[in-house]
Amino acid sequence: MSALSKTLDLDLREARWNEFVATVRPRLTPETRLAEREVLAPKTTMRVGGPARVYAEPATTEELRQLLVEANHRGLPVFLLGRGSNLIIPDEGVDGLVICLAHESWQKFEVRTGGQVWAGAGLRLKNLCGLATKAGLKGFEFLEGIPGSVGGALRMNAGAMGGWMFDVVEEVHLLSLAGELRVMNKSEMHVDYRHCAELHDAIALGALLKPAAIAESGDIRRQIDVYQKKRVESQPREPSAGCIFKNPPGASAGRLIDELGLKGTRVGDAEVSPVHANFIVNRGHATSADIIRLIRQIRARVKSARGIDLEPEVLLYGQEWRDVL
Ligand SMILES: Cc1cc2nc3c(=O)[nH]c(=O)nc-3n(C[C@H](O)[C@H](O)[C@H](O)COP(=O)(O)OP(=O)(O)OC[C@H]3O[C@@H](n4cnc5c(N)ncnc54)[C@H](O)[C@@H]3O)c2cc1C
Numbered sequence: 001m002s003a004l005s006k007t008l009d010l011d012l013r014e015a016r017w018n019e020f021v022a023t024v025r026p027r028l029t030p031e032t033r034l035a036e037r038e039v040l041a042p043k044t045t046m047r048v049g050g051p052a053r054v055y056a057e058p059a060t061t062e063e064l065r066q067l068l069v070e071a072n073h074r075g076l077p078v079f080l081l082g083r084g085s086n087l088i089i090p091d092e093g094v095d096g097l098v099i100c101l102a103h104e105s106w107q108k109f110e111v112r113t114g115g116q117v118w119a120g121a122g123l124r125l126k127n128l129c130g131l132a133t134k135a136g137l138k139g140f141e142f143l144e145g146i147p148g149s150v151g152g153a154l155r156m157n158a159g160a161m162g163g164w165m166f167d168v169v170e171e172v173h174l175l176s177l178a179g180e181l182r183v184m185n186k187s188e189m190h191v192d193y194r195h196c197a198e199l200h201d202a203i204a205l206g207a208l209l210k211p212a213a214i215a216e217s218g219d220i221r222r223q224i225d226v227y228q229k230k231r232v233e234s235q236p237r238e239p240s241a242g243c244i245f246k247n248p249p250g251a252s253a254g255r256l257i258d259e260l261g262l263k264g265t266r267v268g269d270a271e272v273s274p275v276h277a278n279f280i281v282n283r284g285h286a287t288s289a290d291i292i293r294l295i296r297q298i299r300a301r302v303k304s305a306r307g308i309d310l311e312p313e314v315l316l317y318g319q320e321w322r323d324v325l
Helices: 003-027 061-073 125-134 150-156 217-234 253-259 288-306
Strands: 033-039 051-057 078-081 094-100 109-111 117-120 169-176 181-185 202-209 240-243 270-272 279-282
Touching: 003 033, 003 051, 003 061, 061 078, 061 094, 061 169, 061 202, 109 125, 117 125, 125 150, 125 217, 150 202, 253 288, 270 288, 279 288
Parallel strands: 051 094, 078 094
Antiparallel strands: 033 051, 109 117, 117 202, 169 181, 169 202, 240 279, 270 279
C-alpha cells in the first residue's frame, strides 16, 4: 500500500469513528460512560498499553446493543475488557471500541429459588466468592484468588486449585456482536483449557451458576484461607497478567522455564518473576514491547533446549500472537 493510500485509509477510518461517536452519544443515558482515546494500562493488572480509540461502560443491555449495532454497521471492531488480568495491551493501543461491563448493573449476585446463583458478567470473582460464602453456598472457593470478572472467567474458562469455571456453570446469557440475545446451556458450549469458543465473538452478560452444596460460612472461609495461603507463597506481588504460557501436555510451563535458569531474566522493566517462572512481572516502567521481546526469548530457549513450543495463555489485546511471535 502506498503512503498516500495509507493516509486516505486512516482518514476514512477516523471519519467512521467520528461518525460512530456522533451517532451513539445522543442515544446514551448519562449513566453510560463513553470516552475517546481512553488509556487502558491502568485498567489492567500488568499496567501496560496504550489507548482504546473509543471506550464505553454501558449501563444497560439496550445501550450495549446500540453500541454494538452502530459499530457493526460501520465495520468497526469491538473488544471486551473485563478486569484486564489476562491481557497484554499493545503500546500503540487498540483501534477499536472497547466495552467494559464495569457499571454496577452488571455486578449482580442473586440467589434464585432453585438454589442457583445469578452472577453478572461484571462481578469480580473475589466478590462472587465473598457473597457466596456469606450465603453459605459452597463450590466457588477456587475462584477467590483469580483477579478477574465473571465475564473474563467464562471467556477463559479460568481455573485454579483443580476447579474450572465451567464446573460451576449451568447456563450463560450472551449477546452476539450483532446485538442478538441468546441463552446457552453449558452442554451446548465448547469449552476447554482457558477457552470458550462461544465467547470469541459474543459478550457474556452473566451466568447461572450452581453451588456444590450448602455449608457453614466458617467452613467455606477456612477453605478459602487455605487457597489464599498457597497463592501468597507461590505467586509474585508485582503487577503481572498471571501465567504467561499454557502448560504443555504433561508438563508445567513454569517448571520448564525455571529449569532453564530463566528466572530473573529481564528486558527493560519486564522480568521473569524470581518467585514463579511462568509469570512476567512489571518492575515499574515495562512496555508491552519489552514483554513481547521477553516472551520471544523464553519461547526460543524452551524450543531449542526442549523442543517444546510454548503457547501464550495471556492474550495480546486486539492482535494475534502468531502475528508478533
Ligand atoms: C496474579 C494473577 C493470578 C491469576 N491466577 C489465575 C488462575 O489461578 N487461574 C486462571 O485461570 N487465571 C488466572 N489469572 C488470569 C486471569 O485473572 C483470568 O484469566 C481471568 O479469568 C480474566 O478475567 P478478566 O475479567 O480480567 O478478563 P480480561 O483479562 O479483561 O479479558 C480476558 C478475555 O476475556 C474477554 N472478556 C472479558 N469479559 C468478557 C465478557 N463479558 N464477555 C466475553 N468476553 C469477555 C476479553 O475480551 C478477553 O478476551 C491470574 C491473573 C493474575 C494477574
